[in-house]
Amino acid sequence: MEELVRRARDGDIKAFEGLVEAYKNKGFALSYSILGDRYSAEDVLQEAFIKAWRSLRSLRNISAFNTWFMRIIINLSYNEVKKRRREVSIDDFEDLVAMVNMGAEDKVDIQKALKSLSVDHRAILILREIDGLSYEEIADVLGIPLGTVKSRINAARMKMREILKEEG
Amino acid sequence: MRCEEARSLLSEYLDGMLDEEAGLKVKLHIKECAVCMRQYDDMLEERRLIGLMAGIGPSAGFTERVMSTIRESLNPYLVLPVPLMGIFALVFMGLAMGQAIYRLLSIYLTVASGVITSVLKVYSNSIFVQAEIISMLAITMIALIFLFDRLLKGAGR
């Protein structure tokens, strides 16, 4: 993977295409969890990849690509959320149902949890569980202290537990 | 260890973030305490649920759409020499009728500009393409010098 990042940084479009393939699902889970509908999630993800391609040359530490890219997605997604405060919110995770192959009960649970969690809680859980980032990496990506990462993950899990407990 | 303390550490315990001593204490506590064990199981279930999100992804053709947007936005300064070389090629064609060397050069430039255009679509701003463009320009300059040399000799006669 590092070889792919190195070649892409040196301007190899084919290598960058490999990175898009490798990171599109992880990145999508992140933007989708923040934004809540697949269309804006996809738009933001595309924008993030284009931004990454343009600024890849400034990436000094190749092994930091993962966190660097996640930070781009986070920033673009949060910008979109800010813009949207003034607009009507869209789907709210409805289209998750169409996307994944999972049991009906699980779908209901995930939708319920995502809908009720705050944006910050959703983002941090995805960074941890889907992107597999360490606490230090999450602190770096979100620009918050390590102590806040610990307490926020804990709070997000507590909150999710509460939500899933409601009405059985 | 009390329940309250154990529960505040469960999340970090799940992520393997506790040091050995604290980890062991939590482990022993949840072994003994059914209530905290239940809470730990709930967290494992949450992890499984969130993990299912790994199965989602952008719609089909996403990679192609991203890549074609990127190819369209290639640096214009790198693509610029290509049409310039085409013009040089035409000038040579016109001026160097009958001279095999110029004819060869103009064919070379026409072919090379085509090759570079397609290489650019794949590799964009790689060092390889930059070197190729520089060598193309060098060949063009040498050819120009030849041409002027010939014209001057023609004028001197």
Ligand SMILES: [Zn+2]
């Ligand atoms: Zn207990």
